Amino acid sequence: VPQRDNVVTSSRTGVATVTAGSAVGIVGGGQLARMTLQAADALGLEVTVLAEHPTDSAAASAARLLIGTPTTPEAMIQLADQCGVVTFDHEQVDLGILEDLERRGHLVRPGSRTLQIAVDKAAMRQRFAEAGIAVPRFAPLGQGGTDSERALAGIATFADEHGWPVVLKAVRGGYDGKGVWPVADRRAAERVCRNAHQHGTALLVEEAVEITAELAVLVARRPDGRRVAWPVVRTVQQVGICREVLLPAGLPPDVESAATALALEVADEIDSVGVLAVELFWAGDRVLVNEVAARPHNSGHWTIDGATTSQFENHLRAVLDLPLGDPSATAAAVASVNVLGGPEGLDPRDLLAGALDVPGAHVHLYGKAARPGRKLGHVTVCGDDLDDVRGRAWDAAIALGTPAITTEGDQRS
Amino acid sequence: VPQRDNVVTSSRTGVATVTAGSAVGIVGGGQLARMTLQAADALGLEVTVLAEHPTDSAAASAARLLIGTPTTPEAMIQLADQCGVVTFDHEQVDLGILEDLERRGHLVRPGSRTLQIAVDKAAMRQRFAEAGIAVPRFAPLGQGGTDSERALAGIATFADEHGWPVVLKAVRGGYDGKGVWPVADRRAAERVCRNAHQHGTALLVEEAVEITAELAVLVARRPDGRRVAWPVVRTVQQVGICREVLLPAGLPPDVESAATALALEVADEIDSVGVLAVELFWAGDRVLVNEVAARPHNSGHWTIDGATTSQFENHLRAVLDLPLGDPSATAAAVASVNVLGGPEGLDPRDLLAGALDVPGAHVHLYGKAARPGRKLGHVTVCGDDLDDVRGRAWDAAIALGTPAITTEGDQRS
Numbered sequence: 160v161p162q163r164d165n166v167v168t169s170s171r172t173g174v175a176t177v178t179a180g181s182a183v184g185i186v187g188g189g190q191l192a193r194m195t196l197q198a199a200d201a202l203g204l205e206v207t208v209l210a211e212h213p214t215d216s217a218a219a220s221a222a223r224l225l226i227g228t229p230t231t232p233e234a235m236i237q238l239a240d241q242c243g244v245v246t247f248d249h250e251q252v253d254l255g256i257l258e259d260l261e262r263r264g265h266l267v268r269p270g271s272r273t274l275q276i277a278v279d280k281a282a283m284r285q286r287f288a289e290a291g292i293a294v295p296r297f298a299p300l301g302q303g304g305t306d307s308e309r310a311l312a313g314i315a316t317f318a319d320e321h322g323w324p325v326v327l328k329a330v331r332g333g334y335d336g337k338g339v340w341p342v343a344d345r346r347a348a349e350r351v352c353r354n355a356h357q358h359g360t361a362l363l364v365e366e367a368v369e370i371t372a373e374l375a376v377l378v379a380r381r382p383d384g385r386r387v388a389w390p391v392v393r394t395v396q397q398v399g400i401c402r403e404v405l406l407p408a409g410l411p412p413d414v415e416s417a418a419t420a421l422a423l424e425v426a427d428e429i430d431s432v433g434v435l436a437v438e439l440f441w442a443g444d445r446v447l448v449n450e451v452a453a454r455p456h457n458s459g460h461w462t463i464d465g466a467t468t469s470q471f472e473n474h475l476r477a478v479l480d481l482p483l484g485d486p487s488a489t490a491a492a493v494a495s496v497n498v499l500g501g502p503e504g505l506d507p508r509d510l511l512a513g514a515l516d517v518p519g520a521h522v523h524l525y526g527k528a529a530r531p532g533r534k535l536g537h538v539t540v541c542g543d544d545l546d547d548v549r550g551r552a553w554d555a556a557i558a559l560g561t562p563a564i565t566t567e568g569d570q571r572s
Numbered sequence: 573v574p575q576r577d578n579v580v581t582s583s584r585t586g587v588a589t590v591t592a593g594s595a596v597g598i599v600g601g602g603q604l605a606r607m608t609l610q611a612a613d614a615l616g617l618e619v620t621v622l623a624e625h626p627t628d629s630a631a632a633s634a635a636r637l638l639i640g641t642p643t644t645p646e647a648m649i650q651l652a653d654q655c656g657v658v659t660f661d662h663e664q665v666d667l668g669i670l671e672d673l674e675r676r677g678h679l680v681r682p683g684s685r686t687l688q689i690a691v692d693k694a695a696m697r698q699r700f701a702e703a704g705i706a707v708p709r710f711a712p713l714g715q716g717g718t719d720s721e722r723a724l725a726g727i728a729t730f731a732d733e734h735g736w737p738v739v740l741k742a743v744r745g746g747y748d749g750k751g752v753w754p755v756a757d758r759r760a761a762e763r764v765c766r767n768a769h770q771h772g773t774a775l776l777v778e779e780a781v782e783i784t785a786e787l788a789v790l791v792a793r794r795p796d797g798r799r800v801a802w803p804v805v806r807t808v809q810q811v812g813i814c815r816e817v818l819l820p821a822g823l824p825p826d827v828e829s830a831a832t833a834l835a836l837e838v839a840d841e842i843d844s845v846g847v848l849a850v851e852l853f854w855a856g857d858r859v860l861v862n863e864v865a866a867r868p869h870n871s872g873h874w875t876i877d878g879a880t881t882s883q884f885e886n887h888l889r890a891v892l893d894l895p896l897g898d899p900s901a902t903a904a905a906v907a908s909v910n911v912l913g914g915p916e917g918l919d920p921r922d923l924l925a926g927a928l929d930v931p932g933a934h935v936h937l938y939g940k941a942a943r944p945g946r947k948l949g950h951v952t953v954c955g956d957d958l959d960d961v962r963g964r965a966w967d968a969a970i971a972l973g974t975p976a977i978t979t980e981g982d983q984r985s
Contacts, residue, residue, distance in 0.1 A: 197610050200633045201876075203921050203937025203949065220613045220635050463614075467932055467954075482929040489902060489954075508616050516895040519880055524616025536616065541880075541902070 181207040183475060184238040186229045187248025188215030190525035190534070191455045191471075194463065195248070196221055198471035204479075209238045216525040217248065232256050239265040246433055246478045247454050250278045251332070268382070268432040268478040269453040276429045277453040281330045281363045290428050292421060293447045295440065296321055297365035299330075307356035314348045317364045327351050330361040339399060341367055368447065374408055374439040375458035376422035379473035379483050380431050387473070389466060389486040391418045394438070394458050395564075400532070401457045402564055403552070405545060406465065406493040410441065417446040425451055434459065434474040457497070457534075462486070464521040464539040465493035490541035494549040496556040498536035500529045505560045507535050513558030514538065519548075520555035529560070594620040596888060597651040599642045600661030601628030603938035603947070604868045604884075607876065608661070609634055611884035617892075622651045629938040630661065645669050652678040659846055659891045660867050663691045664745070681795070681845040681891040682866040689842045690866040694743045694776045703841050705834060706860045708853065709734055710778035712743075720769035727761045730777045739781075740764050743774040752812060754780055781860065787821055787852040788871035789835035792886035792896050793844050800886070802879060802899040804831045807851070807871050808977075813945070814870045815977055816965070818958060819878065819906040823854065830859040838864060847872065847887040870910070870947070875899070877934040877952040878906035903954035907962040909969040911949035913942045918973045920948050926971030927951065932961075933968035942973070 183199065185192045188210025196217055199206040209225045210218035218224055225241075227234025230253045239245050244266040257271040269277070276283050281299040288294055300313040318325050327348065329338030338360075342348045355362050373394045380386035393408035394401055408415065422437035425448060429435075436456030440447045459470035468476075468484025476483055498507055506529045507514075514522050517540075524536035538555040540548040557563060596612065598605045601623025609630055612619040622638045623631035631637055638654075640647025643666045652658050657679040670684040682690070689696050694712040701707055713726040731738050740761065742751030751773075755761045768775050786807045793799035806821035807814055821828065835850035838861055842848075849869030853860045872883035881889075881897025889896050911920055919942045920927075927935050930953075937949035951968040953961040970976060 193613070197613050200606070200610055201936050202924065203939045205632075205939075219618075222633050222635055222637075224635075476928060481925050484928065485932055511615070512894050515889060515897065519898055523614050526616045526618075 181205040181223055181242045182244070182479060183207075184209065184242030184245045185217070185248050186235070186238065186245060186252060188212070188217040188221075188224075189248045190216045190527070190536075192217035192248035193220055193525060194460070194469075194523070195455065195471045195474060198469060199475055202472070202475065204475060207238060207241055209234055214528070216527050219526050229253070230256070232259070235260060239263075239267075244268055244478050246474070247274075249454070250274065250452070252278070254278070266478075269435075270430070270432065273429045273431050273453050277451055279330055280328055280450070281361070283451065284363065284365070286428070287425065287448055290424075292424055292428065293445065295326075295365045295368050295447050295449070297363055300362050300364060307352045310352045310355070310362055311345075311349060314352070314364045315345060318345070318348075321366050324367045326365050326367050327355075327362050328365065329355070330363055332360075337399065368440050368442045368445075371441045371443060372408070372410075373449070374410070374418050374441055374446075375404070375456070376418050376437045376439065377456060377459045377462070377470055377486075378422050378426040378431070378435045378437065379433065379470070379477045379486070380426045380435065381477050381483060382432050382480050384427065384430075385483065386423065386426055387483045387486045388419050388422055389459065389462055389470070390488050391415050392458055392461065397564055400497070400499070400534075402497055402499075403549070404458050404461050404495040405549060406461060406488060407491075407545065409545075414441055414446055421446060421448055429453075433477045434470050457537075460523070460537045461493045461495040461539050463523070465490055465495075465541045490548075491543050492545040492548045493539060493541045494545065494552040495537050495539045496549075496552040496561070497534055498524065498538060498556050498559045499561045500531045500533040500535055501560040501562050502531050503560070504529050504531060507559035510559050514555040517551050517555040517558065519551060522555060522559070524559075535559075594618040594636055594655045595657070595892060596620075597622065597655030597658045598630070598661050599648070599651065599658060599665060601625070601630040601634075601637075602661045603629045603940070603949075605630035605661035606633055606938060607873070607882075607936070608868065608884045608887060611882060612888055615885070615888065617888060620651060620654055622647055627941070629940050632939045642666070643669070645672065648673060652676075652680075657681055657891050659887070660687075662867070663687065663865070665691070667691070679891075682848075683843070683845065686842045686844050686866050690864055692743055693741055693863070694774070696864065697776065697778070700838065700841065700861055703837075705837055705841065706858065708739075708778045708781050708860050708862070710776055713775050713777060720765045723765045723768070723775055724758075724762060727765070727777045728758060731758070731761075734779050737780040739778050740768075740775050741778065742768070743776055745773075750812065781853050781855045781858075784854045784856060785821070785823075786862070787823070787831050787854055787859075788817070788869070789831050789850045789852065790869060790872045790875070790883055790899075791835050791839040791844070791848045791850065792846065792883070792890045792899070793839045793848065794890050794896060795845050795893050797840065798896065799836065799839055800896045800899045801832050801835055802872065802875055802883070803901050804828050805871055805874065810977055813910070813912070813947070815910055815912075816962070817871050817874050817908040818962060819874060819901055820904075820958065822958075827854055827859055834859060834861055842866075846890045847883050870950075873936070873950045874906045874908040874952050876936070878903055878908075878954045903961075904956050905958040905961045906952060906954045907958065907965040908950050908952045909962075909965040909974070910947055911937065911951060911969050911972045912974045913944045913946040913948055914973040914975050915944050916973070917942050917944060920972035923972050927968040930964050930968040930971065932964060935968060935972070937972075948972075 182204045207223040208221040300310045324343045327340045340351045393405045436452040438450045462469040521539040540552040542548040595617045620636040621634040713723045737756045740753045753764045806818045849865040851863045875882040934952040953965040955961040
């Protein structure tokens, strides 16, 4: 019986022929790529994944796979040559390579100019502030961001004006709470600055916003600017990691409409194409843009089971310049709870029976090796009552080995 | 950049190691396997597909693929060796090989004893009639089914009792209207018998039921007999091919409950494991079991977008002996329309924009080469009103090149 050789090889001959003509190439092999593949497969679209490792979440389930590093030109050129449009699972990209691909006439969506802003928190804050988009009070620590002394001086000036505590953030590369340091005083700031200096990490400083709730709005946007927004959701973080996503967000109508308006404004401002996730702070009488991610996002996983069109399908539609699907929720209440690796390192795939026993639990597992605290999947439950669906989603996530949320509270801003 | 070799090779070394431990092996690479793969991927389950051709629907999107013929022991043994449980995309199997796998201790679900009935219409009718399950009046044409003269004599005897017209059916291998011949008189029967004789096709004869509507009920059943049934749907066939599937079926309550009760009875009677599709005739005051398929089925594609748990997910859960998911519809009205190849042979993937412009259209394409009349995909729309969702599903299917339903009506029983 002949068999597809599922082992990664260095042979290129013939293979390029098979994958040539993939509609979409995805940079990165994480769970976002994996769920995008699922949506693509339903639409009959062929997708090639560029993953670093054959064991990556999307690599293990992709029929068309390149193994390579997205910060090397060779890998990116090979992907672009095989695909009609290049898009992303993560932002760990080299903007110079993307600009080069664009100059060669490849479609890169979102484009390098959008990503330039999305990957640099200082540039993002600056750009939004200039455009009149509400953001937390902040100060870039300038080119001296990696110079411990100058950074500290900048922080002190900022704190003199706005008071302690403040929040320090790495300008690039932070995610899931990494690269975010709330500091109570100058001494704590010194420790962060020294450490950042050692790692060459540029910082910015911003006010410690007193958050009423964290929100997220996802926008899918086509190259010509047509766009749709999914309903506002409330996200619950702990130690910087998203634990649950809740709909409805339970907001006063003016907060809800402000959040949606801000997200659409941001999408237009940075000319996003594909899905843009806008994370917001609701802080008393203010709604502020916190971060953006120019790709599908954890705060939108609920849309697979709870919206007419999922974020993954609309991301594909948008980057292919196809009509966008209806983002409406299909249920009055939707809760998504992330499946995180527990301290015992149990594989949630071995615990499926318990989770599938929970009525209405939509279980999504990413095929990743189990490690404590690692995002291994999510569970979504849809229904009429938020308390009910939230309870069931937690029951299933805990059955899969997820540690229960502790009462320590959220350690970041 | 190393690249997964997506070309089928005859090398086995190393590959068996990679695919060893697939939870499920699927015999057949059609669209049912493809949609089962999508459900498996979401659950984090690894699946290996045994397809005849690398261009088959599921072969093109499977990360783990064997190329081989399911009627050869070598292919089936290799699949079974790599997977925890073997299941099916179609019934073109060799029962002897399956029995042999079972004897060797492999899990085959549904098992050979269930498939023996499902693949043989004469055995099926006989078994159901003996169990008191309502079926159309019929007569097996016995071992003489391939003997033209003896078959004709059997038909004449049957028609003497029940009148003309009658319906002749191939005992094995029919699908999508193939292998079903309504005949008005002895002369027409002669032609079918002669042709069947030439092809070695065994026949059965049955009454031409005056059908009020065709219905389908899908049942997912675990090895221990626990089972769930999806809501009854109405199916609309033309020239033997399913054109649309509609929910609600618009039935009197007693017809609806009779259909569900019959389907559950059938599932128990043949000890089905996995999804069993039961196609029924509603004929005036009778509800009759027409055919069964021991696998996911065209009449259940609506469940991907319109039910809490899809037929594909519950098929996987059932064959893995995991708890079954809720089969309830998530909308008051659901319509699925098949995308068939049009006379121009256009590829529906090139026509996506028009279909995605239809509000709420869930487009599913199978990645198959376009040929006139071939099932290339389906579109599902969910909503509150059946006329509305049916209209939109047709709009999208027609945008994808599907020929509109003609007024000639259905040419088969």
